[in-house]
Amino acid sequence: MTPSAVIAGSGKEAPVVAGSVTAGEADAPRLTATGLSKNYGAFRLTDVGIDVHAGRVLGFFGPNGSGKTTTLAILAGLVRPDAGSIHRVAGPSGAGRQPMSVLLDSFGHNPFLTGREHLRTVARRFGHPASRVDEVLEEAGIASAARRRIGKYSLGMRRRLSIAEVLLVDAEVVLLDEPTNGLDPDGIVWLRRVIRRMVAEGRAVLLSSHMLNEAEGLIDDAVFLLEGRVEWAGPYQDVVTAVAERYVGLRSTTNVFELAEHLAARGVDVLQAGPDELAVRVEQVPQARKAVAELGHGASIVDLGRPNLDLVYHLIRSHGLRNQEVS
Numbered sequence: 001m002t003p004s005a006v007i008a009g010s011g012k013e014a015p016v017v018a019g020s021v022t023a024g025e026a027d028a029p030r031l032t033a034t035g036l037s038k039n040y041g042a043f044r045l046t047d048v049g050i051d052v053h054a055g056r057v058l059g060f061f062g063p064n065g066s067g068k069t070t071t072l073a074i075l076a077g078l079v080r081p082d083a084g085s086i087h088r089v090a091g092p093s094g095a096g097r098q099p100m101s102v103l104l105d106s107f108g109h110n111p112f113l114t115g116r117e118h119l120r121t122v123a124r125r126f127g128h129p130a131s132r133v134d135e136v137l138e139e140a141g142i143a144s145a146a147r148r149r150i151g152k153y154s155l156g157m158r159r160r161l162s163i164a165e166v167l168l169v170d171a172e173v174v175l176l177d178e179p180t181n182g183l184d185p186d187g188i189v190w191l192r193r194v195i196r197r198m199v200a201e202g203r204a205v206l207l208s209s210h211m212l213n214e215a216e217g218l219i220d221d222a223v224f225l226l227e228g229r230v231e232w233a234g235p236y237q238d239v240v241t242a243v244a245e246r247y248v249g250l251r252s253t254t255n256v257f258e259l260a261e262h263l264a265a266r267g268v269d270v271l272q273a274g275p276d277e278l279a280v281r282v283e284q285v286p287q288a289r290k291a292v293a294e295l296g297h298g299a300s301i302v303d304l305g306r307p308n309l310d311l312v313y314h315l316i317r318s319h320g321l322r323n324q325e326v327s
């Protein structure tokens with residue numbers, strides 16, 4: 001069962017996984033998880049490690065069922081792992097923030113409460129004045145629905161309410177699982193602003209998302225999960241560089257879909273890199289040229305430039321780019 005949306009306030013409710021808290025520097029990792037493992041029988045999360053740094057956004061990516069929500073639920077203390085440890089590092093003293101807030105993909109709101117009643121409960125729990133509730137309702141664009149029961153909210157309104165809740169909690173570490181789900185384009189633009197502001201305020205943000213276009217301009221670090229294991233983790237610029245060093249673009253006057261099929265049939269690892277461009281491994285360029293010539297077309301090898309997150313994701317997903325030790 002996927003846990004419902006929750007705010008992990010004090011962190012005390014987390015089942016302790018050899019967890020600990022120390023005081024840290026301004027730019028230190030605020031949350032470090034190592035060796036997280038969970039065996040669900042049909043699915044295993046294996047040896048997952050994550051560092052979420054102050055003032056940075058960590059993009060957390062992987063296909064459906066790769067274990068992202070399971071990992072977030074463990075970090076939030078909602079699921080007890082079979083192994084691993086979580087270490088939280090407190091920010092500079094005086095910030096007065098809660099340790100962590102979490103927005104999970106599913107909702108755990110009481111449908112019989114109004115949006116305002118729900119947020120007032122959260123505000124009381126964390127000692128915030130009721131006036132703050134109205135501020136976040138306004139900011140989230142749901143002030144006009146504040147007196148309506150949550151059960152009558154649309155999907156996007158419930159998502160906005162969850163984000164309002166994250167703002168209200170005012171935490172050092174913010175974990176966001178698919179926060180754009182259900183948001184309209186205005187809501188997505190607003191969420192981007194919210195995330196940028198949170199990192200500018202020195203918070204550590206983990207953003208799990210399938211919306212690669214949306215995540216691209218926001219992330220500083222990335223973790224790619226495949227089948228419950230970390231395939232690649234580190235500064236996002238490093239994976240972009242790694243892809244740009246290993247792959248080149250291939251342009252041809254022929255239909256690229258037809259060309260891609262032709263190359264794949266000849267054993268060339270090939271991916272779509274743009275509307276009229278493919279990506280192939282540097283070492284397979286001679287093979288690719290030969291295959292293109294067989295089709296009777298010319299082809300040019302081009303620099304991929306800065307590969308976008310979409311291409312990086314698909315390369316990792318289908319060809320692998322492991323920079324993690326396999327245990």
Ligand SMILES: Nc1ncnc2c1ncn2[C@@H]1O[C@H](COP(=O)(O)OP(=O)(O)OP(=O)(O)O)[C@@H](O)[C@H]1O
Nearest residue numbers: 001002040043062063064065066067068069070071
């Ligand atoms: N409580 C549970 N009991 C058994 N299996 C579970 C449980 N929770 C999750 N799983 C399984 O763990 C696997 C990973 O699920 P998880 O929700 O973590 O993936 P995800 O990467 O977040 O996927 P998505 O992108 O679809 O949200 C799935 O196969 C799921 O069925």
